[in-house]
Amino acid sequence: MPDCVIAVDVGGTVMKGAVVGRDGIATASLRRATDRERGQRAVVDRIIGLAQDLAAQVGDGRLVAGAVAVPGTVDEAAGIARGAANLGWRDVPIAGLISQRLGVPFALGHDVRAGALAEGQLGSGRGSDDFLFVTIGTGVGGAIVAGGRVLAGAHSRAGEIGHLVVRPDGRECACGKRGCLETIASAPALIRRYREITGDADSITAELVLERVRDGEDAAARVWTEAVEALADALAAFVTMFDPELVILGGGLGSVGPPLLDPLRTALTMRVRTASMPSLVTAAFGDAAGRVGAALLAWRLAGVT
Ligand SMILES: [Zn+2]
Numbered sequence: 547m548p549d550c551v552i553a554v555d556v557g558g559t560v561m562k563g564a565v566v567g568r569d570g571i572a573t574a575s576l577r578r579a580t581d582r583e584r585g586q587r588a589v590v591d592r593i594i595g596l597a598q599d600l601a602a603q604v605g606d607g608r609l610v611a612g613a614v615a616v617p618g619t620v621d622e623a624a625g626i627a628r629g630a631a632n633l634g635w636r637d638v639p640i641a642g643l644i645s646q647r648l649g650v651p652f653a654l655g656h657d658v659r660a661g662a663l664a665e666g667q668l669g670s671g672r673g674s675d676d677f678l679f680v681t682i683g684t685g686v687g688g689a690i691v692a693g694g695r696v697l698a699g700a701h702s703r704a705g706e707i708g709h710l711v712v713r714p715d716g717r718e719c720a721c722g723k724r725g726c727l728e729t730i731a732s733a734p735a736l737i738r739r740y741r742e743i744t745g746d747a748d749s750i751t752a753e754l755v756l757e758r759v760r761d762g763e764d765a766a767a768r769v770w771t772e773a774v775e776a777l778a779d780a781l782a783a784f785v786t787m788f789d790p791e792l793v794i795l796g797g798g799l800g801s802v803g804p805p806l807l808d809p810l811r812t813a814l815t816m817r818v819r820t821a822s823m824p825s826l827v828t829a830a831f832g833d834a835a836g837r838v839g840a841a842l843l844a845w846r847l848a849g850v851t
Contacts, residue, residue, distance in 0.1 A: 551844035552600045552612035552648075555657060555836035556580060556593060558632035558684050562834070563596045565604055566841040568850060570668065574603045582633050589633055590640060597644050597652075613653040613660075613844035614640060615836045617687070620656035621702050627654065628702065631720060632685070653840075653847040658705065659696045660839025661831070662689035665794050666696070667842060669830030674791045678784055678824075680707060681797030682777075682806075683833065686728045690788055708732070712779040730776040733799050739769045752799050759805065771809070778813035785814070786821045796829030803828050 550573065554563040561580050564572035576596055582589055593614060601609055618630025625641030627633075641654035655663075662679035665671040671679070675694040681687040686708030690697045697704045708728035709721050716725025729735050733752035740746065740755050743765045758766035781793060793814075795806060807826045815823055831838050845851065 549608055549610050549848075550604055551610060551841055551848060552597055552604075553837050553841035553844055554593060554597060554600075554612070554614040555660070555834075555840055556589075556614060556616045556633070557657070557836075558582060558617065561593060561596055562837050563600050564837060564841070565600050565609075566844070568845070570838070570841065572841075574600060576600060580633070586633070586635050586638065589635070590638060590643065593640065594644055594647050597648060601648050609648070609650050611651045611653070611844045611848040612644065612648065613655055613840040613847065614644060615655040615657040615660040615840040615843075616640065617657045617685075619702050620654060620659075622654055622656065622659075622698065625652075625654045651847050653843045655836075655840055655843045656689075656698070656702070657836040658687035658689045659698065660843060661796060661829070661835030662691055662696050662794075662839070663842055664831055664835045664839035665796070665829055666691055666694075668838065669835070670794045670827045671792060676788070677790045677792040677794055678705075678707075678781070678788065679794045679796060679829070679835075680777075680781070680800060681829075681833075681835075682731060682795065682800030683733055683797035686732050686777075687797070688784070690784070691790075692788060707780050707784060710780045710783060712776045727776055727780045731773040736769055736773055736799075739772065740765060743768060756799075756802060756805060770805075774806070774809045775813055778810060778817055781810075781814055782817035782821075785818050785824060789821060790824045792825050792827055794827055794829050796832065796835050798833045801828055801832040 564575040619628040627638040641652045645652040679689045688705040688707030709726045713725030717729045719726040759770045
């Protein structure tokens with residue numbers, strides 16, 4: 547068996563892990579509920595358990611390193627997850643904890659920045675040194691790639707486009723502010739708004755809202771347009787500041803392609819008059835970008851790039 551690494555991406559609801567070879571191909575993969583309701587300790591134990599179960603599938607001495615990508619404020623250099631509201635975390639030295647258990651070096655990455663690394667090296671951003679990577683799903687995340695580098699910022703918090711205020715009189719956000727992009731354009735926000743307009747109490751999902759947009763339903767179209775315009779407002783600010791070549795849309799809801807890209811292109815074009823319009827493209831790895839990026843971080847840690 548050739549050398550391999552373990553790559554894990556931890557989300558608010560699901561954690562995904564894989565054993566990955568030098569060719570980037572996953573030879574084994576596991577997917578488990580994050581179970582964040584049970585608290586920080588339980589989530590950490592589940593991540594370690596997932597990594598151990600993956601390691602058990604690797605032959606003796608073949609596992610050379612690993613990496614875990616998590617959301618929130620992530621200090622990659624120190625290997626510490628400083629805080630993640632959706633995981634209930636504070637200052638968790640997660641990379642060191644897994645490393646101790648597995649006996650191989652482990653890196654820590656930020657989920658969206660790791661995704662941007664994957665898209666830049668292997669996906670839709672290949673060949674581009676300047677792009678924005680935006681993920682839309684349970685939340686709205688962002689990463690800025692400028693001059694070929696993924697920017698973490700001075701406090702590991704760069705790129706938080708989901709908490710850019712686009713409607714100052716809007717709904718209160720989990721972060722305490724009002725009218726953040728995430729309160730309008732995330733999957734839960736779409737569902738909430740659709741229910742508000744229609745009074746529909748049935749089990750509705752963001753995918754179903756989108757399906758009704760395609761069917762020409764007025765309420766669904768209104769909710770989708772509100773989300774697209776809010777996204778265009780936030781992106782216009784980023785485009786004006788960073789002059790990217792591309793905007794890569796990823797995450798579960800962000801990867802839907804033309805139903806998002808087409809209206810967003812029109813809305814953004816109207817808003818970037820003093821800047822150049824970037825190309826809008828769909829992420830190559832969909833919601834697997836964080837996991838693919840974690841594998842790249844692991845290989846980097848092992849001295850293979
Ligand atoms: Zn917010």
